[in-house]
Amino acid sequence: MAKASKKDAKTLFAKVDQAMDGFEMPRGYRWDKGARYVRLEESNKSQKFAMIMSISFVFLLMGVLFESFVLPLAVIIAVPFAFLGVYWTLFLTGTPLDMMSMIGTVILIGVVVNNAIVLVDLTNRQRRDGMDRTKALLEAGRHRFRPILMTTFTTVFGLLPLVLFAQSQDENIWNSLALATIGGLISSTLFVLVAIPVAYRYLVARRA
DSSP: OOOTTTHHHHHHHHHHHHTTOOOOOOOOOOOOOHHHHHHHHHHHHHHHHHEEEHHHHHHHHHHHHTOOOOHHHHHHHHHHHHHHHHHHHHHHHTTOHHHHHHHHHHHHHHHHHHHHHHHHHHHHHHTTTOOOHHHHHHHHHHHHHHHHHHHHHHHHHHHHHHHHSOHHHHHHHHHHHHHHHHHHHHHHHHHHHHHHHHHHHHHHHHHO
16 A cells, blocks of 8 residues: 655556556555545645535626626636636645635635625716726726735635745645635736626627
């Protein structure tokens, strides 16, 4: 029986599959990757399902609030940019995509859409007041720029101690959650003020 650290488990399982590909065991013998592999696979499936459900619930809720299932698409566009930030932050810091980082990513979905919601909501209100679509988007971006940065940076700085001051191994389990959330927030914030207006303008024009 062989054992590996949790950090190296996924890499090891992939190498085992590659080594055993096409290898036929003698009659009466078998091999497996152990109960840990089964638990890891079940955990990954549960986390992916939770992520899909999180995006679905957010989309449906925004559809009810906006009374439209087109405008929520302009908000959901912030989520892929958050995922991009999560990936590059974990990659650059050498942090594995483990259960805690996946939990952080699921939490992140509900957080990053807030900035997009306030931007789209203000744009809608200004358009109802008779403002041109382009001008409404520019005014919404100007008025919401400071609040969006404030909410992002307060969350980021609140999570930094989990990354900077973790001493014991037990505390280090929170590093990946904090890094995933920080990277996703920064990435989504950098793009939300550009991507959301572009998506909004395109979707509203298509709907019209």
